Amino acid sequence: MIGGLYAITPECADTESLVEQVRQALSGGAHLVQYRNKGGDVGLRHEQASELLALCKQFHVPLIINDDIRLSDLTGADGVHLGKDDGSVREARLILGPDKIIGVSCYNDLQRALDAEAHGANYVAFGSFFPSSTKSDVVTAPLTLLHEAKRVLNIPLVSIGGITADNVTPLIEAGTDAVAVISALFDSEDIVRAASRFAVLFEKSNHHTLH
Ligand SMILES: Cc1ncc(COP(=O)(O)OP(=O)(O)O)c(N)n1
Ligand SMILES: Cc1nc(C(=O)O)sc1CCOP(=O)(O)O
Numbered sequence: 001m002i003g004g005l006y007a008i009t010p011e012c013a014d015t016e017s018l019v020e021q022v023r024q025a026l027s028g029g030a031h032l033v034q035y036r037n038k039g040g041d042v043g044l045r046h047e048q049a050s051e052l053l054a055l056c057k058q059f060h061v062p063l064i065i066n067d068d069i070r071l072s073d074l075t076g077a078d079g080v081h082l083g084k085d086d087g088s089v090r091e092a093r094l095i096l097g098p099d100k101i102i103g104v105s106c107y108n109d110l111q112r113a114l115d116a117e118a119h120g121a122n123y124v125a126f127g128s129f130f131p132s133s134t135k136s137d138v139v140t141a142p143l144t145l146l147h148e149a150k151r152v153l154n155i156p157l158v159s160i161g162g163i164t165a166d167n168v169t170p171l172i173e174a175g176t177d178a179v180a181v182i183s184a185l186f187d188s189e190d191i192v193r194a195a196s197r198f199a200v201l202f203e204k205s206n207h208h209t210l211h
């Protein structure tokens with residue numbers, strides 16, 4: 001269920017435009033969506049999360065809320081993504097219950113990922129693998145980390161940070177289950193096509209694994 005293209009929303013105060021952009025990412029083949037809004041007020045965040053949830057339901061794709069366990073709970077979204085300042089897996093699990101998706105940012109730290117898995121996280125994210133135009137104050141993660149993580153973890157691995165359709169193949173080959181992408185999707189003039197380029201690359205790799 002957690003695999004392929006994981007679309008993370010850009011900051012966008014215009015809800016109609018945001019929903020349309022995400023619709024295009026879903027039409028192109030995104031398998032998971034994260035609502036990430038670091039600056040909006042509570043009302044806007046609630047409105048946008050609710051509208052995105054309705055949209056994602058139409059596509060049978062889970063919507064994960066970044067940072068905010070409470071907003072995820074209030075809207076009935078499918079889960080939450082937690083970084084180092086966003087609360088614990090234990091707290092999220094208590095509030096959201098056993099069936100929701102809890103993802104944890106692990107940066108370049110394998111031990112953090114092992115701890116997250118032990119506490120019941122549903123996926124872990126590593127990065128940044130490439131320089132990101134969205135976020136500059138990031139830790140860098142080497143490709144070798146994915147190989148190691150694949151060996152010792154049993155939950156899905158998500159990669160993030162500057163990922164494009166032109167640089168994603170080594171991450172897929174190293175065993176990432178999903179790639180989380182903002183700018184290569186939402187800064188594109190053709191979001192459907194940008195998303196489908198990722199989707200095709202994942203399909204190709206599944207095909208190679210199966211045959
Ligand atoms: C899938 C995924 N991976 C990593 C992050 C980054 O989380 P965090 O470090 O908490 O930073 P912010 O996104 O909150 O700025 C993420 N959001 N999603
Ligand atoms: C939100 C975020 N977290 C990162 C991390 O390394 O933890 S990199 C990042 C930004 C991802 O956006 P883009 O696809 O535009 O690079």
Ligand SMILES: [Mg+2]
Pocket residue numbers: 066067081082083084085086
């Ligand atoms: Mg966060």
